[in-house]
Amino acid sequence: MNHEPFDTLAAAYALGALDGEELVEFEAHLAQECARCAVTLRESYEALAALARSAPPAVPPPEVKQALLSRIAAVAPTASPRRERGRGSLPWIAGAAAAAIVAAAFTGAFVAGHYEARLGQTARELTATRQRLEREIAALNDQLAAYRSAADLLRDPATRVVTLRGLGPSPGATGWVIWHQTVGGQLFVANLPPPPPSKTYELWTIGEGAPRPAGVFRVDAEGRATHRVEPVEGGKPVKVFAVTLEPEGGVPAPTGPMVLASAK
Template sequence: MWRVVGFAADLRQPPPRRAKRGVIARVDRRGARGARERFWSGLRWAASVAVAAGLLASAAATYVSGRYEGRLGQMAREVAALRGQVGQQRLALALLRDPATQVVLLEGLEPSPQARGRLIWNAHAGGLFLAADLPPAPAGRAYELWAIVGTRPLPSGVFGVDAEGTGSLRVPPLAAARRVNRFAVTLELAQGVPAPTGQMYLASK
């Protein structure tokens, strides 16, 4: 019994200072190690989040940039088309102010009977030709306009059509402002030919 009482008394006595300092040191080391681990763990997590955010931002920027550039390209094409239409309208108005200007209608022939053409023509200033409902030309081919003087066809320009079969051409005046009997359109090589060789698609009366 006295041994138990003595042991209990020993427990009530404060530990030696050296032992106390050792315990505190071990606790401090564990606390510091835990703090360092928490710090590096938090740093790694923050770095992962930053990398993920950077990748997401880069992907978003690429997507937005692609759509933005595509939209800009579309707008540029629309503006160019509108400018072309405005230019054609101005030319047509300028030609129509001259009493010598005539409007020539071209009708579709057997390859494309639904096609039609209209030529605002001035012998001194040239003209503006507009085509509609022509079939798209095959690769390496284009439509060519001919001014027929007497029985001789003179090349007057090459043009293409869009997916809807619409095309236009600024027609230069003929040398010496000769009188044109008829106009016609044939399908030729894309670079144009000096004399018609292909099938005729449009012709005036």
């Protein structure tokens, strides 16, 4: 069978310009895994992608389109060239010209599709940035709440400020607990290196008897931490505040090295 009609159909198919009988016919042909049409389609898609990448989009000016239309009229003078088009009867130039015109029309759509994909990407990046900012704002709000509660505590004459000093593995670390025996308080830490993997820092209050767990806390990349400290049950006094390095999640009694402690 003469393959020539399929060459024209393949070019039009790549542009999405086939419909009706021609589309059915060409898809039936494609289903037979024609290698020649596969090459034509691939080259057409590559050419379209190259057009879409070129900026500004390669759309021919109107006079070019007009010239192409006149040439089609010259080589296919019948009133309805499309209906007259039998297998192999459409001159190559008409097919190419038609493809060029359709390409001009479809390049716009293709370019739009391309930019929509880029816009989608930008939208996803913006969403990620917004989520990161929201997390940062939440962290700042937590910190602000900590400073406010500390400031409120400092207005009460019963509040004291306890200094903690670095020990053992972190001699450069410092800390303060703004402490009110019945209200509780706030721990501030500086220069404490982030804990090793699967470890965490845990605060202890030591008064009468065994040390009481006062919560685990996170250290940021700069070695800073703030941590709310609840009052001891029954408002019992605290003599010493201490921080130890413990397994992730914390433990009910200290097991690891002490990294910060207040003087007795």
